[in-house]
Amino acid sequence: MQSTIAERLADVLERLGKQSLKIHADKEAVKLIAVSKTKPAEQVAEAYQAGQRRFGENYVQEGVEKIQALSHLAHMEWHFIGPLQSNKTRPVAEHFHWVQSVDRLKIAQRLNEQRPEHMPPLNVLLQFNVSQEQSKSGAEDEKALFALAEAVQTMPNLCLRGLMTIPSATDDQQALRQEFEAMQDLFLRLKSQYNQVDTLSMGMSGDWTMAIECGANMVRLGTAIFGERQTRAS
Numbered sequence: 160m161q162s163t164i165a166e167r168l169a170d171v172l173e174r175l176g177k178q179s180l181k182i183h184a185d186k187e188a189v190k191l192i193a194v195s196k197t198k199p200a201e202q203v204a205e206a207y208q209a210g211q212r213r214f215g216e217n218y219v220q221e222g223v224e225k226i227q228a229l230s231h232l233a234h235m236e237w238h239f240i241g242p243l244q245s246n247k248t249r250p251v252a253e254h255f256h257w258v259q260s261v262d263r264l265k266i267a268q269r270l271n272e273q274r275p276e277h278m279p280p281l282n283v284l285l286q287f288n289v290s291q292e293q294s295k296s297g298a299e300d301e302k303a304l305f306a307l308a309e310a311v312q313t314m315p316n317l318c319l320r321g322l323m324t325i326p327s328a329t330d331d332q333q334a335l336r337q338e339f340e341a342m343q344d345l346f347l348r349l350k351s352q353y354n355q356v357d358t359l360s361m362g363m364s365g366d367w368t369m370a371i372e373c374g375a376n377m378v379r380l381g382t383a384i385f386g387e388r389q390t391r392a393s
């Protein structure tokens with residue numbers, strides 16, 4: 160594939176806009192996170208020049224390095240989307256605008272304590288392990304999820320915005336749809352309890368059209384924009 164990042168981005172945005180219009184009756188309803196993990200800062204800058212402003216990173220140190228290298232670019236919005244260990248929360252609280260992978264109280268508490276006073280509240284999505292696979296992070300059951308939401312809601316330096324999930328890596332479209340629908344149900348219930356909840360983040364390069372059919376209004380695409388990744392150890 161010899162196409163450029165700008166060409167792939169334009170292609171994704173066109174298809175995304177159509178799907179968004181079809182499902183949400185609004186071309187702009189679905190936000191695109193360009194997942195730049197393992198890709199160099201130069202490629203992020205290339206996507207920025209093509210108009211992209213929201214980026215997702217999975218690894219703390221790599222993400223912070225890119226944020227610092229690209230701090231001259233205005234209106235960047237950085238999303239932390241990877242598994243988060245409690246001893247690595249500080250740099251995330253200090254540099255990112257959103258954290259999509261909050262899955263337990265301890266992480267939320269630390270992010271709230273470590274968010275610098277001069278910065279706006281950190282936007283938070285709670286990650287739910289909808290596939291119930293042992294290997295995946297995310298809150299494991301509904302009760303734990305709603306209890307976590309209640310706790311985050313009281314934290315002044317965090318703003319609860321919604322839910323994120325990574326579904327099963329399955330070819331079974333029916334099973335996948337059921338997981339997305341279960342998330343939509345949880346999201347609508349959470350939204351009815353908390354006014355500021357407005358974001359359902361699901362859908363990656365292989366499954367985003369179905370995710371939007373099931374109500375996603377934020378999708379996280381890496382491969383579709385930046386091309387294949389080399390596998391990484393952690």
Ligand SMILES: *Cc1c(COP(=O)(O)O)cnc(C)c1O
Binds near residue numbers: 325365381383
């Ligand atoms: C890597 C990653 C993505 C992007 O995956 P692609 O299949 O490359 O689009 C999205 N979300 C999370 C949490 C990821 O780790």
